[in-house]
Amino acid sequence: MTISSTDPVAICSLPDSDPRSAVEALRHRAPVMDADAAHLVELARVFGNAPFTPLEEARRGMGADRAGFARLIARFREVPELRAAVEAGPSGQYWTKTILPLERRGVLDSVVENRVVPPASVGLYPGPTCMFRCHFCVRVTGARYEASELTPGNERLAAVIDGMPTDDPDALYVSGGLEPLTNPGLGELVSRASDRGLRITMYSNAFALTGTTLNRQPGLWDLGAVRVSLYGLDDQEYEDTTGKAKAFTRVRDNLRRFQALRSERDSTVRLGLNYLILPGRADRLPALVDYIADLDSAAPDRPVDFLTLRQDYSGRDDGMLPEDERSRLQEELHRFAALAAERTPHLNIDYGYALHGLMSGVDAVLPRITPETMRPTAHLQAAAQVDIRGDVYLYREAGFPDLAGADRYIAGRVGPDAGLVDVVSDFVTSERRVVPRPGDEYFMDGYDQVVTARLNQIESDLAAGWGADRGFLR
Numbered sequence: 001m002t003i004s005s006t007d008p009v010a011i012c013s014l015p016d017s018d019p020r021s022a023v024e025a026l027r028h029r030a031p032v033m034d035a036d037a038a039h040l041v042e043l044a045r046v047f048g049n050a051p052f053t054p055l056e057e058a059r060r061g062m063g064a065d066r067a068g069f070a071r072l073i074a075r076f077r078e079v080p081e082l083r084a085a086v087e088a089g090p091s092g093q094y095w096t097k098t099i100l101p102l103e104r105r106g107v108l109d110s111v112v113e114n115r116v117v118p119p120a121s122v123g124l125y126p127g128p129t130c131m132f133r134c135h136f137c138v139r140v141t142g143a144r145y146e147a148s149e150l151t152p153g154n155e156r157l158a159a160v161i162d163g164m165p166t167d168d169p170d171a172l173y174v175s176g177g178l179e180p181l182t183n184p185g186l187g188e189l190v191s192r193a194s195d196r197g198l199r200i201t202m203y204s205n206a207f208a209l210t211g212t213t214l215n216r217q218p219g220l221w222d223l224g225a226v227r228v229s230l231y232g233l234d235d236q237e238y239e240d241t242t243g244k245a246k247a248f249t250r251v252r253d254n255l256r257r258f259q260a261l262r263s264e265r266d267s268t269v270r271l272g273l274n275y276l277i278l279p280g281r282a283d284r285l286p287a288l289v290d291y292i293a294d295l296d297s298a299a300p301d302r303p304v305d306f307l308t309l310r311q312d313y314s315g316r317d318d319g320m321l322p323e324d325e326r327s328r329l330q331e332e333l334h335r336f337a338a339l340a341a342e343r344t345p346h347l348n349i350d351y352g353y354a355l356h357g358l359m360s361g362v363d364a365v366l367p368r369i370t371p372e373t374m375r376p377t378a379h380l381q382a383a384a385q386v387d388i389r390g391d392v393y394l395y396r397e398a399g400f401p402d403l404a405g406a407d408r409y410i411a412g413r414v415g416p417d418a419g420l421v422d423v424v425s426d427f428v429t430s431e432r433r434v435v436p437r438p439g440d441e442y443f444m445d446g447y448d449q450v451v452t453a454r455l456n457q458i459e460s461d462l463a464a465g466w467g468a469d470r471g472f473l474r
């Protein structure tokens, strides 16, 4: 069924929509009583804006009794336009990008029910070191894996690849921890995964993505995607962030060459960029369009595939922007979107949860997980990260050598006698718990935070007796 984007019901959770026309349209389409129609629209607005709301809170907010609320939820599920309204809402990306895909695969049920299953997403952290020292990075200066750890480490990672189920070709990615391209055996690992039908995405700073690296490691052409983190748009900005002189020029030249080579080889590997908008620096966005257009010109038949844009919220405890910065950012984002559409029309832009909300006119509040709301049992069934020692980390930002306190978040170690599912099994069945300490929330990335917020919501619904309806949408 196709749902029109101008349907008043399907857009009723957007801030500038008119709830009265949505209520009116709903009454004609799905015969319901007036009060119920208003409540259904209200539910779409609640969950399209605040997806992690527990059902009891939503019920109390609209003053419904339990039987009436259960009836409303059942009715809601019969009207596809209402579901579309939640997914199109300012916080819709939480639903469409993370929550619903995990729900469809039963991953969150596995966590809540303490079942042993292979992790839905597996990060391999193969880098023994990094050539940058970004000022915001949690890595410990000078801490690295020894060169002697590489060969046995790559054997462990190869065994993880061999043990991966192949039902989801995108389940595996390579990242860090440290910089993956500092591991000279990476290309072989990538080819090994590709031979099993697994399309690895590599997160990299691309400083070492040189012609020499590509010649020495042809397996890198078997990657599904290369996702490059940009740390500025000129040499000075790069140096201010990474501490490395002339790094911008080198990375840009690497990417230009990569563009030309992938076109020449007719390679299927996708190229994307990650760009973090630093506080007060949204005026740099036009220069970002110039940068991408320049990379496109290096291979006009293979333009850059995607861009992930994020706002740096670090240092803001409440995750909110001051009003003047918020409106400036909103304006700059719309200007950027228009410019990108004109100059880089093939670029797929992912604005992420918060910027998407902001562009819709809402200052989206990110789920702020604190040590009090962290889950001592974490969510290994949803995500696991493995470094070259074979250590399996519970959270994505914990996998750095010698990082204080991070060893408490190691679930176990893969090796000759234990595969990744064995580690999951030991951790889950032993009911081990990691009691969070202040600051531990920084071991989680955005994905870990969203998964945790959703699991907390589900458990709150279950505890309140909403088993069949827990989580609202699935």
Ligand code: SF4
Pocket: 130, 131, 132, 133, 134, 137, 138, 139, 176, 177, 178, 179, 205
């Ligand atoms: S953020 Fe990435 S590139 Fe920067 S120092 Fe940390 S590991 Fe290296």
